Amino acid sequence: MFVLDAYGQPLDPCHPARARRLLAAGRAVVARHTPFVIRLRDRAAANSTMQGAQVGIDPGSRHTGIAVFAERDANRTGLYSIQLDHRGGAIRDKLTVRSQYRRRRRSKNLRYRAPRFLNRTKPKGWLAPSLKHRVDTTMSWVSRLTRWAPITAVHVEKVAFDTHTLSAGRPLEGVEYQQGTLYGxxxxxxxxxxxxxxxxxxxxxxxxxxxxxxxxxxxxxxxxxxxxxxxxxxxxxxxxxxxxxxxxxxxxxxxxxxxxxxxxxLRDAAAVNSTRWTLWWALTGTGLSVATSSGGRTKWNRSRTGAPKAHTLDALHVGDLDTVSAWPHTVLVVTATGRGTYARTRTDKYGFPRLALPRTKTIRGFQTGDLVRAIVPSGKKAGVHTGRVAIRSTGSFNIRTRNGLVQGIHHRHVGLLQRADGYGYATHPETRHCAAFPPGSEEPGFHTGGNR
CATH class of the missing domain: 1.10.30.50 (DNA Binding (I), subunit A)
Known part of the structure; x- marks a missing residue:
């Protein structure tokens, strides 16, 4: 669990059991629901000894793996795992629909517009919105992690596949790749x-x-x-x-x-290769120490430690390492959902507005996408419902929980847990062990790994 001091400065993460004890004793309060962050009441970072943590990033076209780990003498211990699901496909589809609407308006001569054809240029380093989104969301979560943990370094795959090794007759630079352990x-x-x-x-x-x-x-x-x-x-x-x-x-x-x-x-590899330099420059701008590696090195590291294939485990194995002693058994799946739309109408298949939406996004202090907990005392919907809320002007809300959609919850039963931040959250178990590490060999809360 992430821990903050009394003044909001990050401390070393702690085990969930210790976080529960601190909350039960009244020494800590909940600072954030998801990811779970606590704030200590009686400790300052200046009076604490911290080991620090590092972040590993495995960039992907549809999913990006992020791992927070502690490293000592080239031995890594995973502390937190995040799988970031991008919405580049949804952005591409929306831009396609928008361009179709505009093309129709231009061809129909509905209004005068000065002709524009080849007089539009793009700045150097321009990325398509669907690609830039991948860089922006990754940097957003790196920034968040630096606020919740004492991050000292970042390890990132600079390319999905090293294009030098994929081209015949073009040897790699450096002794390590000269027919060495990474060859092939x-x-x-x-x-x-x-x-x-x-x-x-x-x-x-x-x-x-x-x-x-x-x-x-x-x-x-x-x-x-x-x-x-x-x-x-x-x-x-x-x-x-x-x-x-x-x-x-x-x-x-x-x-x-x-x-x-x-x-x-390979389309996914092309998308990652298109954004690798932009992501690297953005990471170096954070002031953190940034180390890069290739996808082949990550796979080689996993083969040595016996870890199965997963986005978050790839992030844990990025860069130079000797062993991986443990990794979390639960992955936080963060899905980029967006923050809604500015448009206050819905169009039909011809592009004409047909449905008017409310002019305000806040009803009774709630917005669509907020994480809430509803405690209904009686009736057909009696019970506790936790999930994302969809507001209605009538004050009767819908809540999407893990078990499905619960409709018609009155706003007086609803309590806010966390404001909508453009992401949806879920959890799933981390990939199980390989045959070399049976399930009974791990510490509670972690999977263990080691050298083969």
């Missing part, structure tokens, strides 16, 4: 993600996959990433040095799919 990890991980971890020819899953040349090298094929795929052992041996056109002659649909998918870049 970048290309293999890229191909597994691109082909969805299944055989390109038969679609087999949960089986060992080999890297195969679509056009064999003996027939003039290159080692470029666009000429590689993953294939199961049976298909790889059956194809051998045969041309892909001959091997799939009796399956023309599969042949067309393989050739098309080989030329298609």
């Amino acid at each position: 990890y970048e290309a293999r991980e890229y191909l597994l993600a691109k082909w969805s971890r299944k055989c390109a020819y038969c679609g087999a899953t949960d089986t060992p996959l080999n890297i195969d040349h679509i056009h064999p090298r003996s027939r003039g094929g290159s080692d470029r990433i666009s000429n590689l795929c993953v294939a199961c052992i049976g298909c790889n041996q059956a194809k051998n040095a045969t041309s892909v056109e001959v091997f799939l002659a009796d399956r023309p649909k599969v042949l067309a799919r393989v050739l098309a998918q080989a030329k298609t870049p």
